[in-house]
Amino acid sequence: MRTNYIFKLLEKGERIDGRKLDEFREIKVLPNAIERAEGSSRVIMGKTDVIVGIKLEIGVPFPDMPNMGTLKTGAEFSPIAHKDFEPGPPSEDATELARVVDRGIRESDCIELEKLCITEKEKAWDVYVDVHIINHDGNLIDASSLAAVSALLNARIPKLEDKTVIRTEFTGKLPVVKKPITVTIGKIMNNFLVDPTKDEEDIFDSRLSVATIEDGKICAMQKGNKTGLKESDVEEMIKLSTKKAKELRKLL
Amino acid sequence: MEDEKIRQIVVPGEEIKTGKDLKSGHGTYEENNKIYSKFLGIPQEFGSFISVIPLSGPYLPKVGDKVIGIVTDVEKAGWIVDIKCPWQAFLPLSEAVDEFIDIKKVNLNRYFEPDDIIYSEVIDTRRGDVHLTMRSQMSRKLKEGVIVEITPSKVPRLIGKDGSMINMIKDKTKTTIRVGQNGIVWISGEDIDKAIKAIKLIEEKSHIYGLTNEIEKLLS
């Protein structure tokens, strides 16, 4: 019934909460939400609430990139966030979310990983980006990606004394040089929607998440849901996403 | 205008002192001749009993309650109905249809199918087996319209004394409204959005005196 009401409104180009089709909900970006993490940010988008924490640990570089640190992204759908989230190993959706957030950061080269090498082939910083969902009311991809970049921007590198990490002192900021922004566009009937609530995204025919960098280049994409897209749909969705990304970038 | 005064609120485990010789009612328990609240709620006297009306919490079905539910599944001998309580409710075929039906031949979807909204009555709740009937007066399928959910304990406030509150909303918004004891409200008619706003305001401010005036203001 609620679904029907959402459909009925969309036929008239209206949304259940009164927003325009391409309008975001109220967004709050709260950096440094977790004092004890190396970097963190909480993003509240309407009723969606996510926290991203950054931890730096000493790891071994990959053999094919012996002088680079590594990026490791995880996402947990904590059972506090929605009645359908169960405790246990990450679900398919949580894994997809982690990978989409990861791709936006990785492919934009926003972290200068070569500056995170400590000893070639032996030691480098592992940058852990952990997404924690507090309340799920849709659009987790955009909220989490925004929180991740915001958290990276305020992350610091802890001091290293011999082999010990001193977490209370820092040698500098994490080298973050770009601000990739992901905006997901949903398609219902012939409408393109920005920032869906959970009720709205549950009835999407399809969705396309597009990550863009400041210079307008696209650095990652992900299509979701069951219905196919025409070439012209993709063009329109990318155009809208790129335009809306500029709005989000201003919040950082 | 009446002041926005807040009714007394008690927390679980808090002793309720009335200065009168009252018996322990709903939402309270007695221990060593003292009465305590089970809920975060508002104490209220009903005759010789003192009860606590919870400010939030699940709907607990009682026999005779009129509820609004959403059909979720069609089974062999009836329908599973979501009435927003901790359990599933079941509407048996015999409580829904008068004519004889050969369940081997007839698809029950033709009476009720998933997503249908029904107004029905609770006839059994033993051990979490909640059964419904469509045989009572007013029971029917609700077509068109919109449903909204409110905290079940606030239903009496929404209805008001002798229906005064709900009737005012109906009149001023030119709508038809049905309120289920389970907190599901069905609205159809002219100014649905305004009616929803009024209902949500009542839910939010049910613990305040002078609510009627505020709602009147909103609707005028």
Added chain:
Amino acid sequence: MGKKSDIVLIENGKRLDGRKPLEIRDTEMKVGVIPNANGSSYVRFGKTIAIAAVYGPKLLYPKHLQESDRGIIQCRYNMAPFSVDERVRPGTSRRGTEISKVIKLAFEPVLFLENYPKTGIDIYVEIIQADGSTRVTSVNAASLALANAGIPMRDLVVGLSGGKISDTIILDLDGKEDNNSEADVPVAFMPNKKEITLLQMDGQLTNEELKDIIKNVMKNGEIVYKKQIETLKKRYDE
């Protein structure tokens, strides 16, 4: 084994963060922080932050877990990966499983479950930042979330930790004290009934010392109890 260490945790009657021995850290409590949950809360003691959500009561699956005459409590305590210095690997740990169990037991004598046959009530607690006393902070968070969810309770439940450093009884241990104290004693109790529902200890104490700690926890727990009441009622003052 006593955990006596070389770190000086108390000097001239002041702890490292400047607190007096029986002083509780700065606390913050909110309810209704998770719109999706039936009840929820945010509780901070110093730098320890717990977020709790209650879902249910709802019909319990798989069916063999159901009890025909009452509801059951299920609890999960979890630490966010970024909550401590060394990243916590997501997934179950023996520590987490045990803490989940004692939190659940802290509420068994408190909830009226006979109205909810065949159902489960889920209590989920996420520690998003940890600096000692996480399990008792979780208890306070769960108490508020359950009351906020409208679950019938005999009483609220207050959690507070006690301990001993340099022959001094202290309350509300932070992370450093937790790791280096001679003993720590997490306690949860019903403030009106004066019944203890969670009690653990590690370290070494005499009978007298333990008695003293419990007495002080219950006395000063009154401050935490008042804060819980204020938090629950405040939500309804405009």
